[in-house]
Amino acid sequence: MGHFxxxxxxxxxxxxxxxxxxxxxxxxxxxxxxxxxVPIVEIPEKTIVPKQDPSIAxxxxxxxxxxxxxxxxxxxxxENFEIVPxxxxxxxxxxxxHVWLDSDKRVTTxxxxxxxNVVSGKHTIVAELVKSDHSSLSPKIIKTITINxxxxxxxxKPEVKAGMAEFTVEADDNGFYPGTLKAxxxxxxxxxxxxxxxxxxxxxxxxxxxxxxxxYRLKGEQPVARNFTMKDETRITSxxxxxGVKKATLVVEVEK
Numbered sequence: 207m208g209h210f211x212x213x214x215x216x217x218x219x220x221x222x223x224x225x226x227x228x229x230x231x232x233x234x235x236x237x238x239x240x241x242x243x244v245p246i247v248e249i250p251e252k253t254i255v256p257k258q259d260p261s262i263a264x265x266x267x268x269x270x271x272x273x274x275x276x277x278x279x280x281x282x283x284x285e286n287f288e289i290v291p292x293x294x295x296x297x298x299x300x301x302x303x304h305v306w307l308d309s310d311k312r313v314t315t316x317x318x319x320x321x322x323n324v325v326s327g328k329h330t331i332v333a334e335l336v337k338s339d340h341s342s343l344s345p346k347i348i349k350t351i352t353i354n355x356x357x358x359x360x361x362x363k364p365e366v367k368a369g370m371a372e373f374t375v376e377a378d379d380n381g382f383y384p385g386t387l388k389a390x391x392x393x394x395x396x397x398x399x400x401x402x403x404x405x406x407x408x409x410x411x412x413x414x415x416x417x418x419x420x421x422y423r424l425k426g427e428q429p430v431a432r433n434f435t436m437k438d439e440t441r442i443t444s445x446x447x448x449x450g451v452k453k454a455t456l457v458v459e460v461e462k
Contacts, residue, residue: 261347264349382442410424436458
């Protein structure tokens, strides 16, 4: 009898489960149907922006512009390139400027570069983007323009600095050897005269020039040195002391 009751109870539990399952089935089917109607949204692929190459421009002055002042200010513009302090570790896409006005060069991170005391005439401005170690990019990123300047600046004349020109010259009755020398205006000229006794007759030779006369006598002490400052083409002459006969001329020409 107890065994029969247990079977009856299990049957009732199974029956209740089936009734509940049947009640839930329409709801599950509705959920599935709703999921089937949800549209599938496609995620667009990421757009890849192409990398832009660095460029440099000279904003001011303009090419062929007339600048009526002795101070020329160059305005630079770099694109797709980061300007960083000079000497930092080299990285792609960054560096600084090199700027020239003719042969006057500047290394800078500033977008404004001033050149002063520019004389009148045609001048070339060159600007380049370079790496932090001053090396050029590959390919080079460079811009060149030409300007005309009307300036009231007059550069001072360079001072003539005296140099030293020293020579050794032999002399006898027939001439000076060598017979021509060259020196620049302003040079301090020193000539060491050596006399060839075997080719000198009578008492000796007198030598005259822009210095104290030399009165050389045979077997005398030599060389005999004389100094003078070069001012123009200079002539040095030799004479027989006893008769006053002119024997030879040494020319010191102006070296250009």
